[in-house]
Amino acid sequence: MFGKGLITGMRVTWKHFWGKKVTFCYPEEKLPMTERFRGGHLALNATKCIGCKLCSLNCPNRALELTVTVDENKKRHMQQYLHIMGRCLYCNLCVESCPTQALSWDKEYAISSWYKEDMVHDSMSDQTSAAVSEVKPHE
Amino acid sequence: MHNGILLTAAGWIRDILTFLFGNELLVNILMTLVGIGAIISVILTSAIVFTYAERKVCAFMQVRIGPNRVGGRFGLLQPVADMLKLMSKEDIIPNGCDRVVWSLSPMLLFVPSALIYSFFPFDDGAILADVNVGLFLLLAISSQAVLPFLMGGYASNSKYAMIGGMRTVAQMLSYEAPMAFSLIGVVMLTGSMKMSAIVEAQATHTWFVLLQPIAFVIYLITATAETNRTPFDLVEDESEIVAGPFTEYSGMRWALFFLAEYANLLSISILTTTLFLGGWHGPVLPGAVWFWLKVLVMIFVFMWFRWTFPRTRIDQMLSFSWKVLLPLALVNMLLTGVGIYLYQSLC
Numbered sequence: 095m096f097g098k099g100l101i102t103g104m105r106v107t108w109k110h111f112w113g114k115k116v117t118f119c120y121p122e123e124k125l126p127m128t129e130r131f132r133g134g135h136l137a138l139n140a141t142k143c144i145g146c147k148l149c150s151l152n153c154p155n156r157a158l159e160l161t162v163t164v165d166e167n168k169k170r171h172m173q174q175y176l177h178i179m180g181r182c183l184y185c186n187l188c189v190e191s192c193p194t195q196a197l198s199w200d201k202e203y204a205i206s207s208w209y210k211e212d213m214v215h216d217s218m219s220d221q222t223s224a225a226v227s228e229v230k231p232h233e
Numbered sequence: 234m235h236n237g238i239l240l241t242a243a244g245w246i247r248d249i250l251t252f253l254f255g256n257e258l259l260v261n262i263l264m265t266l267v268g269i270g271a272i273i274s275v276i277l278t279s280a281i282v283f284t285y286a287e288r289k290v291c292a293f294m295q296v297r298i299g300p301n302r303v304g305g306r307f308g309l310l311q312p313v314a315d316m317l318k319l320m321s322k323e324d325i326i327p328n329g330c331d332r333v334v335w336s337l338s339p340m341l342l343f344v345p346s347a348l349i350y351s352f353f354p355f356d357d358g359a360i361l362a363d364v365n366v367g368l369f370l371l372l373a374i375s376s377q378a379v380l381p382f383l384m385g386g387y388a389s390n391s392k393y394a395m396i397g398g399m400r401t402v403a404q405m406l407s408y409e410a411p412m413a414f415s416l417i418g419v420v421m422l423t424g425s426m427k428m429s430a431i432v433e434a435q436a437t438h439t440w441f442v443l444l445q446p447i448a449f450v451i452y453l454i455t456a457t458a459e460t461n462r463t464p465f466d467l468v469e470d471e472s473e474i475v476a477g478p479f480t481e482y483s484g485m486r487w488a489l490f491f492l493a494e495y496a497n498l499l500s501i502s503i504l505t506t507t508l509f510l511g512g513w514h515g516p517v518l519p520g521a522v523w524f525w526l527k528v529l530v531m532i533f534v535f536m537w538f539r540w541t542f543p544r545t546r547i548d549q550m551l552s553f554s555w556k557v558l559l560p561l562a563l564v565n566m567l568l569t570g571v572g573i574y575l576y577q578s579l580c
Contacts, residue, residue: 100542107294107541117298 127201132184134202136177138217142196145170149188149197157181158188175218179205237356237513237520243267268361272350280495281312287536294540319491322484330481331388338385339482339489345377346496353503354428356513356521367428368420371504372413375459378497379405382468385490386478397477400547401468404458407554408465412455414562415448418569419508432512442509447565449509451558456501457538458550461494464542465550502531 118125127133136158150158161174189197207213246267250260285300288311292299304310326332351361352371364370379402386398419441420426423434435441442449458465469477479490506512506527515523545553 103541104537107537110296111290111293111537113296115293115298116296117292119298119301 127203131201131203132186132199134200134205135179135215135220136175136182136188136217137198137200137220138172138175139196139198140172140218142194143172143175144194144196145172146193148191148193152187152191154185154187155181155183157183172218174216177215177217178213179215180210180213237359239356239359239521243359265361272361273347276347276350276492276496276499279499280492281316283495283498283532284312284315284491285309286532287539290533290536291540294537316488319484319488324486325481325483327390327481329390331390334384335388335481336486338381338388338478339486339493341384342378342381342493343489343496345374346493346500349374349500350496350503352428353500354432354507354512355524356519358429359521360429363427363429365425365427368416368426368431368508371428372409372416375497375500376405376409378493382478385482389478389481391481393474393476393480394478396474397468397480400474401461401478403547403551404461404465404467407551408455408458408558411451411554411558411562412459414559414566415445415451415455416508417562418445418448418565421566421569421573428507432507432514435511436514440509440511445509445565445569447561447568451562451565452505452509453534454558455554456505457535458554460497460501460535462498462535463539464545466539466544467547467550470544498532498535499528502528502535505531 145160145162147160147162150156150160157178159174159176159178160172163171163173165171189199205213243264247260247264250263251257254260254263285308289299300308300311302308303314326335349371352364352367354360354363382401382405383398386394386396386401389395419431422438422441422444423431425431425434431441438444457463461468467473469479474480479487482490506524510527510531513520513524515526518526
């Protein structure tokens with residue numbers, strides 16, 4: 095009554111006027127993805143990888159094509175780690191199955207491409223995203 | 234502070250013109266044209282600035298950041314882009330419309346909106362027509378703005394436009410009465426309808442917002458209704474009647490309506506400043522600066538209203554005007570009269 099609600103409303107908009115804005119200017123600023131977000135490229139930390147292929151065995155869609163060589167000491171080396179994003183359903187089974195936690199998502203969700211061939215990502219040659227995901231609080 | 238910066242500038246221009254032409258009559262005519270040009274440019278500039286300001290204020294109040302692409306980080310060229318868009322749009326003329334009345338309406342709407350600027354004291358002496366019935370003329374001319382709305386609404390041959398036009402008449406007529414009555418309090422205190430006299434009276438005594446708080450509130454409400462802004466934008470409310478009388482207009486014709494709307498917003502803010510906030514008077518800073526500071530604050534207040542309050546219903550709005558505002562304005566008149574009588578008999 096007597097315009098009390100109007101004053102309250104004006105106080106609210108006044109606060110919002112000076113307060114922090116929620117808009118992100120998308121291509122320049124990106125919303126930080128949550129910790130458990132699954133998406134983007136599969137980032138492989140090559141120094142941790144032991145070449146056990148458990149990730150590709152666990153993959154329900156055969157989205158991982160790995161090339162592993164064995165040297166004279168019977169040590170396995172990952173040569174090529176192809177993540178075929180067109181097949182991937184982002185179920186996280188590969189990341190969960192990795193015994194050395196060498197796999198992670200780089201959370202770079204803008205991965206659309208013109209050609210089907212571009213949907214194959216070589217995680218072995220692209221170590222930058224792995225280096226980024228290396229910096230984790232619990233490691 | 235004998236001469237404001239505006240008057241000094243006008244003096245310089247007059248000197249230059251006198252040097253160039255010499256003929257006093259010609260110089261006088263040219264000086265009038267300069268004054269008109271200055272007012273028109275103020276209106277056009279304000280339209281550009283206010284479209285940007287409105288979008289930014291709206292965005293900030295809705296926790297957004299508003300235009301941020303055209304013209305750098307702050308979207309400073311957004312009004313230019315809007316203007317280019319409006320100019321490049323197709324001019325659609327609806328079937329079965331009354332061509333003459335339809336095309337006259339946007340132009341006629343701009344005339345009263347621009348005409349009342351001649352009665353505003355922008356600075357010390359910087360007033361185009363300081364007539365002694367200034368306030369009365371101002372109200373009379375601004376009430377002419379009803380007709381173009383109705384013309385546009387009637388001539389568009391559209392039900393939305395027709396409803397919008399009828400609503401305009403109902404709204405503007407019923408809010409003109411309390412507005413005029415609330416301003417009578419100011420006139421009673423001043424003893425004059427001359428705009429410069431009203432400003433002078435506030436300089437010698439105090440701002441009328443302190444002496445006439447009820448009138449100020451009534452005036453703010455009616456001014457919002459007169460400019461057809463939310464919460465009283467029933468004339469053009471999108472969710473019910475598309476855009477009211479503007480529904481069938483596009484391109485530059487629509488832009489003229491838009492221009493008149495912002496000219497009205499500016500004029501109503503200037504009127505508030507002149508009548509209640511002491512006009513161009515203020516310490517230290519020059520008069521013109523004070524004037525525009527106050528005007529900008531008032532414009533922000535009107536935008537604040539717009540982006541805070543929801544729209545009223547037509548019956549609520551009309552009954553509020555006739556049953557609340559008008560009696561209140563009359564009571565205010567009575568109180569002012571009693572106050573003046575007591576003041577004069579005591580002092």
